[in-house]
Amino acid sequence: MDRRSFLGKIGEIGAAGVALSALPIVGACAPDKEEAKPSGKVRIGLIGPGSRGQLHLANLQQISNAEVVALCDIYQPNLEQGLAMFPAAKAYTDYRQLLADKDVDAVVIATPLNEHYRMSMDALSAGKHVLCEKAMAYTMDECLEMYNSAISSGKVFIVGQQRLFDPKYLKALESVRNGEYGPVVNVRNYWFRNADWRRPVPSPEYEKLINWRLYREFSRGLMTELACHQLQNGVFATGQLPVKVMGSGDIVYWKDGREVFDNVCVIYTFPNGVNMTFESVISNKHFGMGEQILCKEGTVDLPNGRYYPEEAPKKTAIRQLLGEIEKGVFSNPAFAGTSWAPETAEDTSGISIMPEASGDGSLEMMRAFCDACISGVQPEGVLKEAYYGSILCLLGDEALLQQKILEFPEKYKVD
Amino acid sequence: MHSRLELLFICPDAVKARHLCEMAERLVKTQSAEFDRHNPDSPTALLNASSGKVVVNEDLFFALELCEKFRSLTGGYFDIAALSPDRSRPAYELFPGTHEAAMAGKGHLVDFGGFAKGFALESVRNIFSAEGITDGLLNFGNSSVVGMGKHPFGPCWRVRSEEGGRLFELNDSAFSMSGRSRSGKDHIIDPHSSSPASAGPWVAVSGRSALVCEILSTAVYAAPLGERGTIMKSFEGYIATYGS
Numbered sequence: 001m002d003r004r005s006f007l008g009k010i011g012e013i014g015a016a017g018v019a020l021s022a023l024p025i026v027g028a029c030a031p032d033k034e035e036a037k038p039s040g041k042v043r044i045g046l047i048g049p050g051s052r053g054q055l056h057l058a059n060l061q062q063i064s065n066a067e068v069v070a071l072c073d074i075y076q077p078n079l080e081q082g083l084a085m086f087p088a089a090k091a092y093t094d095y096r097q098l099l100a101d102k103d104v105d106a107v108v109i110a111t112p113l114n115e116h117y118r119m120s121m122d123a124l125s126a127g128k129h130v131l132c133e134k135a136m137a138y139t140m141d142e143c144l145e146m147y148n149s150a151i152s153s154g155k156v157f158i159v160g161q162q163r164l165f166d167p168k169y170l171k172a173l174e175s176v177r178n179g180e181y182g183p184v185v186n187v188r189n190y191w192f193r194n195a196d197w198r199r200p201v202p203s204p205e206y207e208k209l210i211n212w213r214l215y216r217e218f219s220r221g222l223m224t225e226l227a228c229h230q231l232q233n234g235v236f237a238t239g240q241l242p243v244k245v246m247g248s249g250d251i252v253y254w255k256d257g258r259e260v261f262d263n264v265c266v267i268y269t270f271p272n273g274v275n276m277t278f279e280s281v282i283s284n285k286h287f288g289m290g291e292q293i294l295c296k297e298g299t300v301d302l303p304n305g306r307y308y309p310e311e312a313p314k315k316t317a318i319r320q321l322l323g324e325i326e327k328g329v330f331s332n333p334a335f336a337g338t339s340w341a342p343e344t345a346e347d348t349s350g351i352s353i354m355p356e357a358s359g360d361g362s363l364e365m366m367r368a369f370c371d372a373c374i375s376g377v378q379p380e381g382v383l384k385e386a387y388y389g390s391i392l393c394l395l396g397d398e399a400l401l402q403q404k405i406l407e408f409p410e411k412y413k414v415d
Numbered sequence: 416m417h418s419r420l421e422l423l424f425i426c427p428d429a430v431k432a433r434h435l436c437e438m439a440e441r442l443v444k445t446q447s448a449e450f451d452r453h454n455p456d457s458p459t460a461l462l463n464a465s466s467g468k469v470v471v472n473e474d475l476f477f478a479l480e481l482c483e484k485f486r487s488l489t490g491g492y493f494d495i496a497a498l499s500p501d502r503s504r505p506a507y508e509l510f511p512g513t514h515e516a517a518m519a520g521k522g523h524l525v526d527f528g529g530f531a532k533g534f535a536l537e538s539v540r541n542i543f544s545a546e547g548i549t550d551g552l553l554n555f556g557n558s559s560v561v562g563m564g565k566h567p568f569g570p571c572w573r574v575r576s577e578e579g580g581r582l583f584e585l586n587d588s589a590f591s592m593s594g595r596s597r598s599g600k601d602h603i604i605d606p607h608s609s610s611p612a613s614a615g616p617w618v619a620v621s622g623r624s625a626l627v628c629e630i631l632s633t634a635v636y637a638a639p640l641g642e643r644g645t646i647m648k649s650f651e652g653y654i655a656t657y658g659s
Binding site: 336 | 582
């Protein structure tokens with residue numbers, strides 16, 4: 001099956017009512033399918049070569065069927081850093097000029113959240129394929145309009161939800177969807193950091209340009225920057241959309257003039273009563289980042305690609321003894337017997353779901369985008385999943401701001 | 416040997432500890448391959464299949480020598496040829512000058528169950544001792560255990576039996592348990608009757624050598640009650656206890 005057929009199959013499955021089938025994407029990412037790449041090159045213009053934009057550029061340097069022909073930024077240092085990576089690219093300071101460039105087939109948008117809608121819509125109008133960073137847009141209405149426009153444009157539109165392209169996530173979530181670990185009973189997401197989320201500003205007039213994540217006019221804070229990735233997992237895992245959301249957020253520690261919460265806790269409830277939580281604090285990093293699908297028979301740790309069965313095999317005698325020695329205990333473990341019964345030693349680090357997987361899916365996502373641009377086939381299941389990820393994070397932020405339990409609005413459900 | 420070897424020992428040098436584990440693993444795997452009569456390419460299987468003299472490697476020759484010696488010392492109740500249809504003994508002849516062995520006939524075969532784990536534990540203990548390891552617990556399949564030196568927080572290594580709560584206190588000593596399998600099956604053969612011995616749930620033997628403990632626990636389990644004391648008398652420093 002060639003890449004075109006692969007991507008086409010994703011679309012067929014999406015249309016059949018399944019939110020997204022992981023397997024075809026895993027297949028599309030598999031190295032042995034690289035031979036089936038469509039021929040040709042896609043000429044890319046990247047808008048916003050800041051930190052995330054430069055990561056995309058680094059990935060594009062590894063993709064043979066991509067050529068970065070244009071870069072755009074209103075902040076000169078970022079533009080120069082991007083040009084250092086692609087010296088032959090044309091430089092723009094107005095994204096509309098980049099969109100008017102006939103040498104550009106596709107654009108990658110890595111700008112502040114509030115610009116996503118306008119730039120994406122303009123890009124589609126200009127006939128460009130689009131990869132727009134997540135979250136999709138600043139409002140749910142904008143997301144819906146972008147989704148519909150992308151579908152009707154016939155252009156490729158991917159939102160930068162790289163987990164949708166991370167083989168270990170896809171493999172794990174496929175197993176969850178297939179019921180291999182029993183029914184999903186809870187979804188836990190958290191992201192803890194201990195930093196002010198600020199970037200150095202050369203002079204005060206650049207504060208909002210550079211630290212846009214901290215200000216409401218540009219950003220919805222932790223919900224759009226972090227929750228977006230994780231909420232999409234819950235929808236993917238359960239195959240359902242939550243029916244309601246509630247939560248609480250505040251500025252607890254970083255009272256430095258920022259406008260977005262530095263501490264949020266949100267609960268989404270699925271139709272079957274299963275809850276999905278998202279917690280984020282940026283003044284304590286002890287537990288780091290976690291995305292866990294709790295099933296009746298085990299727990300899937302998505303970022304680490306590991307599975308922890310509920311019924312852990314018995315510890316071996318020596319392991320028990322070792323644990324006791326580490327606690328300074330002189331014990332007399334009871335294990336002696338006439339024969340040995342085979343047992344699997346407890347592996348406290350869980351079972352690796354896909355040991356060969358590496359990276360976070362960003363490179364695979366960019367590869368898929370380039371291939372899709374060349375083949376002209378939109379992997380629509382991916383867009384739908386990403387759309388719902390954005391809708392959920394925005395709905396969650398609304399619940400935080402309104403301090404109400406909000407129901408999932410019918411108007412934002414898409415076919 | 417269809418079992419699991421677990422090693423816990425005190426060694427401040429992590430690189431050395433890993434190296435010792437690797438050495439032990441290699442050694443035990445080699446022995447396991449040599450003593451596996453079910454693998455048609457193993458030295459043991461080739462000996463069983465032979466109809467005349469065959470040259471055997473040093474380990475196998477030594478094992479055959481030891482086994483014959485212990486057969487004699489246990490009144491024939493430890494017998495690696497217990498599964499042979501032919502009950503005539505000895506089941507094999509050894510030729511030290513040429514390192515050859517010859518089975519006594521087609522109706523004889525040797526099986527190193529009841530010997531191999533103890534032999535392996537002694538081999539590992541020797542390596543560890545030679546490398547300066549003084550304290551550790553070596554467990555082969557929960558039925559043969561060696562305690563080298565002492566526990567970091569106690570005067571010895573203590574291990575309790577799963578059934579009956581028998582406590583073994585090991586300090587440069589070992590124990591071995593033989594008896595019915597966990598599934599309740601009598602699998603130890605009385606060499607004198609060629610029938611499965613059924614002498615209670617288990618026998619445990621403790622003493623200096625893991626190999627001797629394993630041999631004795633097999634022998635006394637297979638022996639009639641009246642013969643057990645006689646067998647044990649020949650092995651000073653070894654104590655047998657019996658489950659009920």
